Amino acid sequence: KNQVEQSPQSLIILEGKNCTLQCNYTVSPFSNLRWYKQDTGRGPVSLTIMTFSENTKSNGRYTATLDADTKQSSLHITASQLSDSASYICVVSAKTDSWGKLQFGAGTQVVVTP
Amino acid sequence: EPEVTQTPSHQVTQMGQEVILRCVPISNHLYFYWYRQILGQKVEFLVSFYNNEISEKSEIFDDQFSVERPDGSNFTLKIRSTKLEDSAMYFCASSPLSGGRNEQFFGPGTRLTVL
Numbered sequence: 714k715n716q717v718e719q720s721p722q723s724l725i726i727l728e729g730k731n732c733t734l735q736c737n738y739t740v741s742p743f744s745n746l747r748w749y750k751q752d753t754g755r756g757p758v759s760l761t762i763m764t765f766s767e768n769t770k771s772n773g774r775y776t777a778t779l780d781a782d783t784k785q786s787s788l789h790i791t792a793s794q795l796s797d798s799a800s801y802i803c804v805v806s807a808k809t810d811s812w813g814k815l816q817f818g819a820g821t822q823v824v825v826t827p
Numbered sequence: 828e829p830e831v832t833q834t835p836s837h838q839v840t841q842m843g844q845e846v847i848l849r850c851v852p853i854s855n856h857l858y859f860y861w862y863r864q865i866l867g868q869k870v871e872f873l874v875s876f877y878n879n880e881i882s883e884k885s886e887i888f889d890d891q892f893s894v895e896r897p898d899g900s901n902f903t904l905k906i907r908s909t910k911l912e913d914s915a916m917y918f919c920a921s922s923p924l925s926g927g928r929n930e931q932f933f934g935p936g937t938r939l940t941v942l
Contacts, residue, residue, distance in 0.1 A: 756831070756918050756933030757870065802870070814883055815862075815931065817870040 736803030850919030
């Protein structure tokens with residue numbers, strides 16, 4: 714069964730510090746992996762999209778990595794800001810899901826404190 | 828910047844009633860989706876829609892659900908006879924492309940509460 718697992722479930726970090734979120738997936742055959750940011754009560758907003766051949770992708774202070782061999786990805790947040798407080802969701806798409814069906818992880822809830 | 832909009836933001840209904848959730852996708856997008864998120868759980872795919880027909884649906888999307896694009900701008904999700912377990916946040920998304928690197932843009936969601 715295609716699955717996307719994220720860790721940690723939640724974390725609290727001080728403003729200005731860095732953090733790294735993890736994602737493991739079993740979705741196959743792999744097409745692409747995305748990281749979304751979801752503020753409470755809002756829809757997910759895309760941060761990065763990576764395909765099989767991409768190892769790293771940055772979007773401002775967010776840097777995602779992908780190891781397609783081990784089926785792992787990470788999202789690194791640099792110099793965290795209070796506005797980074799949100800749920801960060803790893804989302805994977807399979808090649809067989811040609812119509813864009815996305816498999817969502819449960820998310821990591823990040824709280825940035827002053 | 829263009830965005831997906833959804834109405835209403837919150838819908839409260841009685842069990843057994845029909846509800847219609849509305850979405851206005853980004854204007855030049857061709858692919859449309861509905862997802863739901865039960866409180867505290869993962870976002871789940873419901874259905875994808877292209878060229879005025881369903882292209883893929885999940886096991887959640889049973890006969891109680893239907894989708895429609897009644898005009899050139901709206902995309903609706905109808906739940907014919909709501910159940911308590913239909914209470915969730917429903918997200919509409921749209922994409923200019925399908926598969927591959929298509930980026931899906933999500934709306935703010937409609938919170939459906941079934942009493």
